[in-house]
Amino acid sequence: MQPKLKRGALLLALALQGCSLAPAYKPPQLDLPQHYREQSSDGPWHSAQPADQLSPQWWRLYHDERLNSLQQRLLKANPDLAAALAHYDGAQAYASQLHAGLFPQITASGQPLRQRQSDSRPLRGTEQPAVYNSNTAGFALNYDLDLWGKIRNQVVAGDARAQASADDLAVARLSLQRQLASLYVQLDGLDAQQRILSSSLDDYSQALQLTRARYQGQISSELDLTRAQSQLAEAEAQLDDVRGQRNLTEHAIGELVGEPASNFVLPASEQTLSLPEQPAALPGSLLQRRPDIAAAERRMFAANAQIGVAKAAWYPDFSLTGLLGGQTQGVGNLLSASNRFWALGPLVNLPIFEGGRLDAEERQARAEFEEASAHYRGQVLHAVREVEDNLAQLRDLRQQGLDEQAAANAAEHTRALATNSYEAGAVSYLDVVTAQTAALQAQRAVQALRTRQLQASVGLLTALGGGWEG
Template sequence: MPAVERTATLVVMGLLLGGCSLAPTYQTPVLAMPAAYEHTETVDTRSQLPQAWWQAFQDPVLDQLQQQLGAANPSLALAVAHYDAARAAAGEVASARAPQVGFSTGPVRQRQSDDKPLRSATQPAIYDSNTATFSLSFDLDLWGRLRNAAAAGKARAEASGDDLAAARLSLSQQLAGFYLQLRGAEAQQAILHGSIEDYRQALALTENRFRGEIASQLDVSRARHQLASAQADLDALDGRHELLRHAVAELVGAPATGFIIADAGLPALPSVPADLPSRLLQRRPDIAAAERRVFAANAGIGVARAAWFPQLSLSGLLGGQTSGGSGLLDAGNRYWALGPLAALPVFDGGRRKAAKAEAYAEFDAASAQYRATVLAAIRQVEDQLTLLRQLDAQRGHEQDAVTAARRAEQIANDRYAGGAVSYLDVVSAQTDARQAQLGLQDIQSRQLQASAALMAALGGGWSR
């Protein structure tokens, strides 16, 4: 059989065998999922989250801050750069499957030995030549080495894209959490401002009663202590508010100095849609990223196993050579070469064996990481559902405490005015009322934060 026909036959066989793959049949790691979450009394199980999940709070200021985060957050920009790099790397790996074509040209001045084994005796020993050559090489990829490498690269790029979505979701949840804490702090500031004004009036009244010899110096001291204590609480709350403002500024990519957040009240508690646990596998970008890395590791096994089999490639040359400055394309000056090349390492010091063991270990590690990610996701959802359930019950009890404390404060003030009780009873009742109001406001703020954390734990409406 002529050489050209043999080469053509090998090429056809290579293309037919190119569908072979030594990677194991891929299966997503199986993990038993619960049929339903334990505590769904405070959520809506009949609907799904929107992609812009924070819009459930119906807060225009939060919406605007989330848009700023997407446009200017440096951590998000870093995740985007990593994703772009992963896609470029995947393209680089995939390019090895295509024929590689090159071109070279240039003048050469050379000298042969006096025996001139390659030229006639009448030709000079020193001569010039010009060449122009096209080269072709194509790996037939009989065992799927390149195909599996490309599949692994693509899966890693997809995982990087999912990492980007997970980073965006995490940052959005952090921003919502800081923002809701800030609004909660503002609501508590309003309570303290009202209490401080009441305490100032109470101090003035007590001082007047003292001058009229109706109240004692002890009552005045207690009134002053109560006012100073509330002012100290407000100072601490003001400092916390500033720190939260700084945290929001950093997340949206703005300097903390002079950063202003538009005024708004504390949002209403949203209805959080909670889908079935099994939907987490499609809704959480971190789970999707972990699954893609399992796929990439599985394809990596195919690459490592293919290294044990012969690598068959096709190479060729087409060009022209002349001793003058022209005529490179003349028929008589052309040269070509075409043929297959088979290569197989005979001894590599155990490199392929180690690479194969490494590939299997990486698959085991990726599978374990996938299971860990799923379990962590389920725990995060259950944690927030439990917290919301507990806060809902706590809020009802705290509301009763506020009502009772306000009634006790009114009774104490009336009885003190009638001389039936000491000012200590008034101070105690007022302090109880203030603490109950602050406690109720804190619970409401924590409910909002838990709702945001739950929506993020559910995937924030993400889908690939």
């Protein structure tokens, strides 16, 4: 009967090794839309998955090689990204530490001693020397049988946190890329504003020369002359303001790509960025590539596994321990049969009274899972809102741009009429100033709307986790 009992106990232990006390993992059910309100969809919503489909170079949709070059420099030299990478490496290393708990732990030790025992030591024999050598060497083994899945759930939670850390790295990368693209769009808009103001300055300078000549010929009044001078000075002040904004933007880009602002120079470009053409439909499944959603889901999964760790602490912990070695009094072979020692046996630890600590730890684990679940739900809802916001902005700004362009065309026509009428002596210079100011403001407004459209497109591309390609 005894061999059968031993075999039964062994089979029971092996069966329990597959046991896990973690609850069955169920992501929260969210009542999500199958399509975006601002745009039709070609597919239903899907749950978040790890961001392995993230488009690595979504900014290439703008077809600007200088932007691509800056993005590559950011990936290589940005210190915040380097810090996020180091954090990810640390999370991977910690997960590897947890994996070590699945295997037997074997240690070797050696201890050569020369020692003296007290003359008053209890049970000391009269023939025993007071000073003697004691050399010990051996191996110790400890293997936690993990019958309740405590270590396995720790490993599962550690792996999930490492995956979340990888997604955090992707979040940091995507956020920095978005900052760089937005700043580059802003710089592109400021360059365009400079071109508009420089062109207006040329027109205002010619108008001032004309007014001065008419004043000297006693055709125009001094009031017209001062108005022309004021208009030119105001345009120069606006140009100075744009240059100041451009310098700040250029400095910010330099910092992102790891260059000191004192050394970083980005010459003005004569070409404007093109607005990416978005597809006719954007399915909700594109959001599954967002790394922040994937990170939140992995942390929720890790919190679920931690409940199993907390529940396993209520049960007895079985481990197998062993010792093997040799000991001499300074002479002899440590490995000889007469000098060997060994021990082998199970070790059981069972919590009896913990003052409510185990119950509190389990409640804490369940609360942390609820917190992670709420964070996941909030992250998904935030992602949907970001997409809707940028889709709405693109739609509204597109129509606003058309209206503003019509106003700019009318203002330019008014400016030409006023200038011709003034040269013919039909109107005062106040009409010219009013028409030129309105035309300049309309041109700058058109360009500002163009910049806002480009920034909204950057927001949409990153809100979708990296565009709609790939």
